[in-house]
Amino acid sequence: MSSTRRFLTHLALLPARLLGRLPLKFGRALARPWSPLIERLMKRRRVVVDRNLELCFPGWSNEQRRAVRQAHFVQLSEAVAEIAFCWCHRRPLGLDHGRVVGGEHLEAARSDGRGVLLVTGHTTCLEIGARLFAEHVEARGVYRPLRNPVLNQFQNRGRARYGQGMIPRDRLKSMIRHLRAGEVVWYAPDQDFGPDRSAFVPFFGLSTATTRGMLDLARLGRARVVPMYPLKDPNSGQVTVQLLPAFDGVPSQDPESDLLQYNRFLEEQILKAPAQYWWLHRRFKSAPDGEPDRYADVDPTSRS
Secondary structure (H helix, E strand, O other), X not given: OOHHHHHHHHHHHHHHHHHHOOOHHHHXXXXXXXXXXXXXXXXXXXXXXXXXXXXXXXXXOHHHHHHHHHHHHHHHHHHHHHHHHHHHOOOOOOOOOEEEEOHHHHHHHOOOOOOEEEEOOOEOOHHHHHHHHHOOOOOXXXXXXXXXXXXXXXXXXXXXXXXXXXXEOOOHHHHHHHHHOOOEEEEOOOOOOOHHHEEEEEEOOEEEEEEOHHHHHHHHOOOEEEEEEEEEOOOOOOEEEEEOOOOOOOOOOOHHHHHHHHHHHHHHHXXXXXXXXXXXXXXXXXXXXXXXXXXXXXXXXXXX
């Protein structure tokens, strides 16, 4: 990375550092009015959001889907402030920021000393949910390193304020080692990693490529799989991180049944606040053999 690009990246991060040092409610208030502009500028992603909502909620009217899409971009704009806050705020979060509930399910899963693979989904408030959780429970998160080294350092330094440690998603042996040591590793596997690494199981009624990585990790790490999902109250801004009972019998000899448990958990949580799910991702880009590309008519980059 050239020194010029490094300097420009540091310069571009100044607003984020300033935003992150404000009280969270003020940061969100500053970021929220930018949502219409963000929606207009992210034209390609906006059509992906529309197609995802159309695929998942075919019974909704166009007006319903449009309202959720607009609310989604409001949540995205607030997420910018939330991420900056989480990476820059030095003191622990308080009850005005949120809470963690369902801790008894995690304790039950760890009662015999086994590790726990904590699975969640990508939501707009995931960063603040992760911080709330990490301030209550020692855990390691699986993440994708950023290509820009300055941004990656900013991210990792920020998360080091509250996380026990982060594991790059290609360090499988490290994940397994921590799980076998009885630790908690959290992971969001709700992305399309291609048909070779996935099984096609229903998700909102669509046959969807769902990564088998979650099951491989649990099996090799001898861990239980506990679902977790963060949701933000639209009025108070407080985020509730909900822990649920461990998935029944996962991993088993029936991977499709195991992955269906995960997808049904996601569906149930998404329906509580549809605008807070990460609809920007081309979740359905891998289609079963013989089925047409689900994004071909709306996104020319869908094969990339």
